[in-house]
Structure formats: C-alpha cells, structure tokens
Amino acid sequence: MSILLDSDTRVLVQGATGAEARRLLPTMTDYGTRVVAGVSPGKGGESVGGVSVYGAVAEVLRDHEVDLSVLFVPARFVREAALEAIEAGVPTVHILAEGVPHHDACALLTRAAQMGTFVIGPNSQGMVSPGKAKLGGTGGEVPDLMFRPGPVGVVSRSGGMGAEICLFLTREGIGQSTYVALGGDLLIGSAFVEMLALFEQDPETRVVVMFGEPGTDREEEAARFIASGGFTKPVVAMIPGEFWETSPTPASVSHTGALIERGRGAPSGKKKILREAGVLIAERFSQVVPLVQQALGQD
C-alpha cells in the first residue's frame, strides 16, 4: 500500500506538451506511473511519449476516468489550468510550478475547498510511491538512488530536503511507502495533517518523517492532530532554522512560506508542541535515520 499514488492511480498530465512534461513524462511512465492522457489547450490530437493529448480536461473525462491530475503548467497559467481540473471534478490536483502568484493560489485553493478537491502544491517538487509510481521531478532519472519500497512515509515542505531524507533512509536500507513534497509556498493545499490522516489508514506505513520549516502553522496543526489521536504511529520531525529566531540578520530563503510573522511560525515553538505530542525531534540531520530506526524497532 501507499497513499495518494500507486500503480493503479489513473493520472492526467496537464501542460503535457511543454518542455518540463516532455522531459519528465517518460521518467514517470518508465517508473510505472499509469498516465491515461495529457492535456494542452490547442494541442488536442498530439502525442507525448506515447500518451494521447487532449485540448481540455473535460474532453479527457469523456474517454477516461482520472484519479489525479499533475500540472506541469508554468506558474502564470496555473490558476486557469487548476480551476479547469477542479471544475471538471478531478479528485486530486497536484501543482508543481514554483512562483505561482499568491492571489492565484488563493483563488484556486478556495474553489478546491468548495468542490472538495484534494490539492497538493503549488511548488511541490513531486511525489513517489517507491516501486509503483512517481509524479513530477521527484526521483528524476535516478529514482533508485533515492527511493526504495518500505515502511516509512515522508512528508516535506522542502523538495530538496525530502529527497535528501529519502536518500539517507535508502542508503541505510530503509524504504518508503510514499514521499510527498508539499511545496514551500505560503499558500498550499494539503499539508502535514492531511498526509498523516492518509498514512494512518495505510497499513504499510509504520513511521512518518516530517520535514518542516519556519513560518505558517502547518507543524503546529500536525502536533494538535497527533495529540488528539488523529495519528497513532511514531513520527520523526526535523525543523531547522531556530538560529534565525535570535539572529539580528534575517537569512534569505527562497521559500515564500518560510517567514516568521508576529512571533508565529518559530521553529522552537513548533518543535516544542510536536515534542509534547510525542513526536521524536531530530535536532540534527544525522539524527533522522537513527530516530526512524528507533521508531521502527519500538513499534
């Protein structure tokens, strides 16, 4: 088992004829992802990597059932493309683009909430259920270097650190059930709580690793969810940036969500409330793997 994505998940690729999709789509299908169709406005009838391209999402849905649409669409067209998938009733929309305007992200997330659409991203690097399927850039051409099937769910606000954590787990022989990059933007769809709820239902997942960042209250929400019994398996969390709280010189970080505002979103507070909820905190990167090993042994 895995969450959100397995070898049976019927995937639609929006922005299928763009450069990003042309590069990455073959790596997805080679890995086992079941891509049923692509969409590019005005490019209906074309084909990319053996996948048929339609002009609109609604046209695809006349021929295929779709569980998830992954958007390779550039940031400036994300709002329109995501709303098209949401209005058409696609259950899960996965947005990869970095740099989506906040007003656009806000509008599409608001509509998704009304329609009950599950959104991952914007600015998600991708996701992978090792050995089954992968979406977006995650794993790229070297998926087996970073990922192998196993019992650990990994959720990260940073695509790079999620990949790095999976790499070190894999190097130690510890596989992953599903790894999801949530996206580093201020406004994103689902976050830790939604993923924990799914991992709770997944019998294969025995431990979850969360990589958080300064800013927002995604980690605090997760702590409250865990404390209230919403997630009952062991969790290991790493949240860097505590040095920032006392630094007179703010470091420049590329994630728009990584902003401590009005005292909210400080890593020290996040780690404290997570610890109180029973989460194992990795103060250093080198503690992540040993804590996962400990959690797997305990369980």
Place this chain on the structure above:
Amino acid sequence: MSRLLENDSLTLLGEGGLPVPRFEVCTDAEEAARALERLGGRVVIKALVPVGKRGKAGAVKFAASVDEARAQADAILGMEVRRFPVKKLIVMEALDIAREIFCSISFDAPRKCPLILFSAEGGVDIEELSEHHPDKLLEWPVDILEGLKDKDALELVGHAGLTGELADQVARAVCAMYGVFCAHDCEMIEVNPLAELADGRVVAAAGVVQLDVQALFRHPDLEAKLGVEGGNGWRPFTELEMRMHDIDAIDPHVGAIRFSELDGDIGFMVTGGGYGLSSLEALLDEGGKPATTFDITPGRYEEKMRRAVKAVLSKPGIKGLLLAGNVSNFTRVDIKVAGVVRALKEADLDFEKFPVIVRYAGPGVEEARKLIAEVPGVEWHEDEASIEDLAKRIVARAYGSDES
C-alpha cells in the same frame, strides 16, 4: 525586495480610491521648504526609506515654517534609519488627526485567504498591538472569490466599535484598500494610521504596499518601481550584493540568484531552500561563521555559477568555500560544477591551503567528478556526505583544526 516606498504606496492607494494626504518627494532642504509653501504651510517631513519605524528613529518631523522645514529636512537627510541612509524625503500636508485606526490586509496561510487585521485604536505598530492589545485587534478573513462587499466592510468596522458617518467612511476606505490589494497583486497593505481628521474626513496618513514578486510579470510598471533601493529588506545592498545582483541580471531567464553577504569568513554557497537552511544551521552549530548565503534556481547556469563563485572568493578575509546542494532529481549537477571549476581555475589560489569543499549528487555526477579532478586540492563529496559531515569538514579545514 517587494516593498514599495511610501510615495509609490500612497499613489497606488490614492488611485484606488482611498483618500491620501497631498505630498511631495524632495532631495534637499530647499525643495522641502518650497514643498511646505505649496502644501499649505504646515507639513510632516519623513525619511523616504524602505523600512518602517521611522518615527522611533526620529525621522518624522513637523514643520510650520520654511525655516523649520529647511532645518528638519537637513536633520533627517543626515540620518541613517535602520541602516538605510536617508537620501530622499516625503513632505506631506500636516493633518489634524482626531483618531487613529489600524488596518492591514495580507494572506493568512492557515486559512488560505486574505485576512484583514483591523483595530479602532491605531497609531502603534502591529507587533505592539498583537502583543499588548490582542483583544483590540480584529481578524477578518475574506473569501477571495466573493471579494469584500460593502456590507462586509460595514459589519467589520461595526464589530470594531465604529458607528455612524465614521463607520461608513472607514468601511469605504477598507473596501478601497482591498480593491488595491487585488488589483495590483499585493502581498500586504498596511495603513497605519487610517486617520479620522478633526473635520470628519478619513485619510490614509501613512501607507505601505508590499507586492507579490511572483506576480510582477503582470505588473511591469510596478516592477520598475522596486529597483535596488530596498536592498535585501533590512539594509541596503552591500557592494558584493550589488555585484551578485548584476551577475543575476546577465540572464533573467536562467537560474535566479538569491544572495546575502554576512559578517563571517566561510563562503557558504549551499543551494535549496530547506537544504540551505539546514546546512546553515549545521555550520553555525559547528562554530563556522558564514560569509554569504547563496541560492540559485535550477537551469543552465554555468556562467552565472562561474561569476558567482568568483564574486564570493573576492570577499576580503574569506577562509574557505563550501559548495553543496541536496541530491538532485533531474537537474544535471555537472552544469553547476562546470561553472565552479572554471571559477576555481581562474582564481589564483592554492586549494591545498584554501579549502574548497564541494558536494553534489544526482544526474551528471560522474562528469562532475571528472571536472572537479581538474582542480588539484578541491575536496569532492557525493551522496554519502551528510549536511553535518560537510559543516564539520569546512570548519575543520578553514579554521585549521584539521589533522588529516
């Protein structure tokens, strides 16, 4: 930085239907004196700098005569406000303020919506309000698809305790602010104070507009106003930061650079938002003193990397260089390394003595390994090296405690 100066902020708000005071921008005392004459003889003179808390810095002064205007303008022009030297002034007609109101609009990450913060008792800054008078700070989420309707704004100001004609005017002001927030893809607008004047009018006595840099492609006119005056948001750009800004500008379509110069002595060029932050924390833990932070978005950026590495190496007192990135999924690491290697070859340094530690993993790693081998003495790592391994190595070698 994404923050507009106050003159541009007020112009934008004024065009959006929010009453703003008359003002002029001046660069010397004589201009300020002339502005006073044109603005009715009583003015407030403020430093035009891209940071707040000017009042606390003494950079906001009242003048009621041309002599006073000259003297105050001269005093403020000599100042530095929170590290920004004052080169321009904004001279505003003085307002007879009866009551101060606070209003801001920004995005709320937890609720995923625009959030209006409103207090019928403004004048103090938001940190002070939320810390000492959270009960007086009203949080009002807005459905972005519905927008802010007149009746919503009236309800909001009613909740905050305003009534009658004042409530009507303030509600209109809040609606105007929300209109500007949406029309110009703002990240944040703050009007503090939104002033009720003695004659009953409601005016934005001060305003800040922060734009969403991710939406500037829709607003080329506003992008032109941002310039480099805002520095990195808390101080003006240093010479090295300006140089990196120019390097970034050689190709706006490839690999956007984010760079800060710090006080330390280790060139820190570790890319990736989360990876860079984790590595910076590890470096500080090991006692390393970072001289820079550096990030570059993926792309074909060999030339930018070459120039960026050369720029960092030029920083006086630098003792070593750490170049690293998280394991790459798709972007070929040899492109980055090719630029690094060219820069290192061009530098007149002995890398047995000046430590350069490089770690990349992912596609292109074999080619990258070969390229690095062309520069004797450079320490190369791949996927086996963890964040802390690298921090320990650069600290040991740069600060001379390395025994190996």
